[in-house]
Amino acid sequence: MSFTLAIVGRPNVGKSTLFNRLVGKRLALVDDQPGVTRDLREGEARLGDLRFTVIDTAGLEEATDDSLQGRMRRLTERAVDMADICLFMIDARTGVTSTDRMFAEILRKRSAKVMLAANKGEGRAADDGVMEAYELGLGEPLRLSAEHGEGMGDLLAELIPFSDEYESKNKSIEPDVDVSLEEGDEDPDAYQAPSDAKPLQIAVVGRPNAGKSTLINQILGEDRLLTGPEAGITRDAISLKMKWGDTPVRIFDTAGMRKKAKVQEKLEKLSVGDGLRAVKFAEVVIVLLDAAIPFEQQDLRIADLAEREGRAVVVAVNKWDIEDEKQQKLKDLKEAFTRLLPQLRGAPLITVSAKTGKGLERLRDAVLRAHETWNTRIPTAQLNRWLTGMIEAHPPPAPSGRRIRIRYMTQVKTRPPAFVAMCSLPEKLPTSYTRYLVNGLRDDFDMPGTPIRFTMRSQSKDNPYKDKKKSTPSRLRKHLNKPPHGG
Structure with a gap:
């Protein structure tokens, strides 16, 4: 069992850059524009010989209402409550701000263990900011450069004692179970380690505001992903491990995909690219449509992309709870599906409500069936x-x-x-x-x-020797070269 570290701080202080360095992959989107990260992203971190779970969070904002910034803040506060230790990050080049002071006070109350890091600490320009960090009352700041990898040894030295303390504390509360057996013995009631079965990889894709994050929250049974009426809230592909019924799955929430001509901003291009990679990694792709405007041109492109990548496809029509003429609508949907997507003939089309959870059992059954078919082998x-x-x-x-x-x-x-x-x-x-x-x-x-x-x-059936020159045996060749008898 490993501990969980949440990286928190104001927008654009380098949280996602440090997250990517700790997990050893470019999982989180990074850009100079502040507020790129909006959801919580978990990863398996490695620092020296230490292994732990790290959570990248949205930048802490002062908003406390139901605005987008307010909802992002509540999600970050939830990560603080989930984590065993918080790494509070400030920008050493900017120095300590009033917002930093306010959040330092909040963290002291909400988190049992807080570490302070002064990021962007390379060079003399950061000296003043590192000294200012002492006034936050969170102990000696770690001077880091997440971009250049400086200070990682100091971070490791701070985490090792906490890791040892965490492990000893959790060992003391584990049940004392004797798992030793004599050779040849079998005990069906003996302790067994949890199965490491590979989870089924599922990507949920669709246009902006189709309800992808809401659907995944409903499957999870908790508000784990940021949702709201604004289109394009999700920016990068977030993967979550969970059990859907009895099936272990890893489910990817992706950014809404618009027409290529409309994707102008650099950040949106990165977001869409992240979603396309999620499709390539997935085994089953759920194409989520809006019941009010199904099968628009972009929906067809997304479904066709999943088919060309060779993924099993399930089409889900969301917001079915607000549809009035359900029978006629379903008939029209099936007719349009058959006509517009002949390459996916027979793929399941499931009506769901991400808001109420209706239809999720049928959706899960369709996903499992599609995955089974995808693995079909015929003698x-x-x-x-x-x-x-x-x-x-x-x-x-x-x-x-x-x-x-x-x-x-x-x-x-x-x-x-x-x-x-x-x-x-x-x-x-x-x-x-x-x-x-x-x-x-x-x-x-x-x-x-x-x-x-x-x-x-x-499959060629030609004579394999037809292009080879005929050779005369040497014994016969000598006989043919002899002069005629008596000559």
């Missing part, structure tokens, strides 16, 4: 019996009078299912015939909606 013998029946029912065309022959096929991979068929003249086989086979695979092997990769390859 080669069964595939070729099926192929024979498909060819008999509808033979391939005969361009220029030469019949294209498909000899056999096999599945080469899963995730998504990919198939290769050996045939003559693959370059002349029309796309419509390949589509006929793909649709047949979907229907006959129960693979609705999942991307299917189908490749035709040439």
Whole structure:
């Protein structure tokens, strides 16, 4: 068991830069513009031999109302309550501000353990700010440079005693369970370590304000992600580990994706890029639509992106609780889905309400089913019996009078299912015939909606020796070169 460290402070003091350095990856978006981080982001940190959980938080604001800044502050205060230790960061080049003083007082009351860090401490320009930090009454400040990695050894030295104290305290309250067994013994009631089963990776994507963060909060059962009426609140892809029913999952909340032409600001480009990476890492992608304006052009692009990346796709239509003509609307949605997204034919379309939680059980079942289908493997013998029946029912065309022959096929991979068929003249086989086979695979092997990769390859039946020069055996060559008898 490891402790949890929350990095808190005013906007733009370098919290996300330090977070990225501790986790060893560029997980959090970093920009000169203040207030980039809005949600809580957790990561597994490594500092020397020390391992712990680190939380990146939104910049502390003075607002306490229901404005966006007020909601961000409440989320940060929640992280302070969750964490075992807080690292309060100030900007050494700016010096101590009145806001720093106010939040230092709040942290003294809310957190049992607070460490003070003066970031951007490289160079003489930071000397005055480091000295001012003493007035906050939080002990000696750590002089850091998160960008350049300076002061990490001092941070490690401060954390090691706390880590030792934390571990000894938690060991003292663990149950005394004897897990030793003699060789060959089996005890079904003995203590077992928790399973480290790999979680199912799910990305929730969609246009801005479709309700992605609200949906994930509803699945979690708590307000873990920042939500509100403003479009584009989520800026970077936040991943959360949890159990959805009995299934361990890692779920990614992504920034709303707008048309490329409308994405102008550098920060929004970074946010959308972060969301695209989440799609590539996911196994199942939930494309979330707004019931009031479903299947706009951008929705279609997002769904098509997930299919091209080879992810299993589930389409969820949100805000169903405020829809009046539900039956007619559902009929229209299914018709539009079939017409506009033929490449995802048969993919589940689930109506949900992120606000009330209605439909989430059906959504979970659809996600698990889509993941199972995505991992489908069909035996080669069964595939070729099926192929024979498909060819008999509808033979391939005969361009220029030469019949294209498909000899056999096999599945080469899963995730998504990919198939290769050996045939003559693959370059002349029309796309419509390949589509006929793909649709047949979907229907006959129960693979609705999942991307299917189908490749035709040439199988040469030519004589492998036809291009080799015929050679005459040396013994025969000598005989042929002899002069005629008696000559």
